[in-house]
Amino acid sequence: MSTTTRTAAPKTSAPAVGERDTSVKKVVVYAALIAFAIIYIYPFVVQLVTAFKTNADAVDHPLSLIPDPFSLDAWNRLLDTQFPLWFTNSFVVTIFVTVMRVLFCSMAGYALARLKFFGRDTVFLLLLAVMSVPGIVLLIPKFLVINYLGIYNSYPALILPLAVDAAGVFIMKQFFEQIPPSIEEAARIDGAGPFRTFWSVVLPMARPALITLTILSFQGSWNELGHFIIATNDSDLYTLTRGLASLTSGGLGSGNQFPITMMAGLLMTIPSAIVFIFFQRYFTQGANAGAEKG
Amino acid sequence: MSSRDPQRQPVAGWLFITPMLVVLGLFLAAPIVMALWVSVSDWTGRGSPFSSEVSFVGAQHYRDLLATDGLARQDFMTSMRNTFYYVLGVVPAQTVLALTLAVIVNQRFLRGRTFFRTAFYFPSVVSSVAISLVFLFLFTGTGAVNQFLGLFGISGPNWFADSRGVLHVAGDAVGLWDASAPPSGLAGTEVLSLSLWEWLAGPSVALSAIMLQVVWTTAGTFMLMFLAALQDLPAEVDEAAMVDGANRWQRFMNVTVPHLRPTILLVITLGIIGTWQVFDQVYIMTDGGPAKTTLTPAYLSFQTAFENIDFPKGAAIAFLLFALIFVLTQLQRFLLRDRDEARQRRAERQQRRQRRHTPARPTSEVSA
The missing domain is CATH 1.10.3720.10 (MetI-like)
Known part of the structure; x- marks a missing residue:
């Protein structure tokens, strides 16, 4: 099967008869979406933030999303390897x-x-x-x-x-x-x-x-x-x-x-x-x- | 088969495929043949495996792994047990998660669908090494995961250092057994070099952490497959079911899931093939420990060959793993063969035949 036909396939559109995207459903879907998004994005944020932390800060505050103090230690030490x-x-x-x-x-x-x-x-x-x-x-x-x-x-x-x-x-x-x-x-x-x-x-x-x-x-x-x-x-x-x-x-x-x-x-x-x-x-x-x- | 056929290009044809033949022949076919020989030889890793000092030992290494009680079989069976629980946990979890993510991202009213699809798929394009490094950090004893669990008053385990079997712990918690003094019936009965108690351990806590990571990483790829299939689902079918008064759940189970059946089968098959090969995470994060509970056949084969310098046994483990994956996929294809699918394939074949016939070409060239 061609990949082009797939992308060209019409997206199901226009809410059908009797289908209402009720606000309850919307809330549930958005809640699930946000929960999953956090699970998926958070590890990368942690990676980014921890890269600019000091060792001690990374060990003591693994959940914190602000490097305190901001440090380029890791960068410098990495360049020495x-x-x-x-x-x-x-x-x-x-x-x-x-x-x-x-x-x-x-x-x-x-x-x-x-x-x-x-x-x-x-x-x-x-x-x-x-x-x-x-x-x-x-x-x-x-x-x-x-x-x-x-x-x-x-x-x-x-x-x-x-x-x-x-x-x-x-x-x-x-x-x-x-x-x-x-x-x-x-x-x-x-x-x-x-x-x-x-x-x-x-x-x-x-x-x-x-x-x-x-x-x-x-x-x-x-x-x-x-x-x-x-x-x-x-x-x-x-x-x-x-x-x-x-x-x-x-x-x-x-x-x-x-x-x-x-x-x-x-x-x-x-x-x-x-x-x-x-x-x-x-x-x-x-x-x-x-x-x-x- | 007329020699006038302008498409007949014997020389060009072979020239075009020569690079492929050389590379695949040299680094795929030849290695397999060579490793097969090594796995039935007593090559020590020094000199050429084809020298006259290396002799044929028959199925000895395979026997050591399967039939003879000893450390080799114990390690191999441990790795099989670990990976069995690993596959049993990862494949259903990643399939369900992928389908869930696809259904959510496919909601029409949703804003920013592309963004979320990207976020869920992104781990699939990142190196397993980079992800493993992040998860090592998240799952350390005092790491983010345990601090998060601490918010709810749960004191998390020291993930990658914890060799306790999850089933042992669970059985202990519900009073089925005492994990520190296992029932003698289980601990005393040995099957294939492991006691029943060890067989029933379940994945260790360390292995569970790897499982969580792998489910998280791979779900995105499979989500894309489900999304493509969901977008092929004709809206009319769903509407018809709605008119018939089916509620949302009934429509999902009776319309959407049957439509997705081929995709589900594909995802499960690819999942089984992929999970039995787990290697990278073990290599990066645990080296098979703690207490060999994250040992997998792929890693054991590597370790046997390159750390214990026992290439024959390492190669034998690799071939046993190959055989296992092959049998599992064939078995699964046979058990889950779908009559609709077969009919569809037949129709497609017929169509293809007709298409090939249209520009009057000699029929002898047609390969069905």
């Missing part, structure tokens, strides 16, 4: 993974949707089979191969295994199947080969799907943790997720690090939040597109 390096690593890895994923997934998706070649159906069935393998099960297997190839503790080990995502191929295939073939035929009649057709005719038309895939890939690799745990044990190669997880290795809530971990988490969240706010509707589509593979 390897945090800036981890941030850079995360950016480098995320950009490489995203570019490769978008390119490779759309190429494969296009071929599986439009080009006819021997073995296509088999490849697609294999892809479906591969998609059903739970990611967490692959941690040890991936380490074994990374180690065997001799790329453990290197950027390629961080990037290459994430460079193609089976679900991404699937999303692009679904999308390309909806584009009317007439346009490509016109390009072909004009003498364009498959690569040229793909690059200058098909890809520009696929903009919405490409944006969705870009965002999913960005989000996926920025937030990835498991793979980075098994691909390196060198703190110079840590990404943010791995690095921050190592900050808590003290285990069960060592009480005096909270402003630092809150600040670190906050900084890590900012890029995700920016992407999310600007491309919100693509997230919605992505969530539903991802759902349909199930």
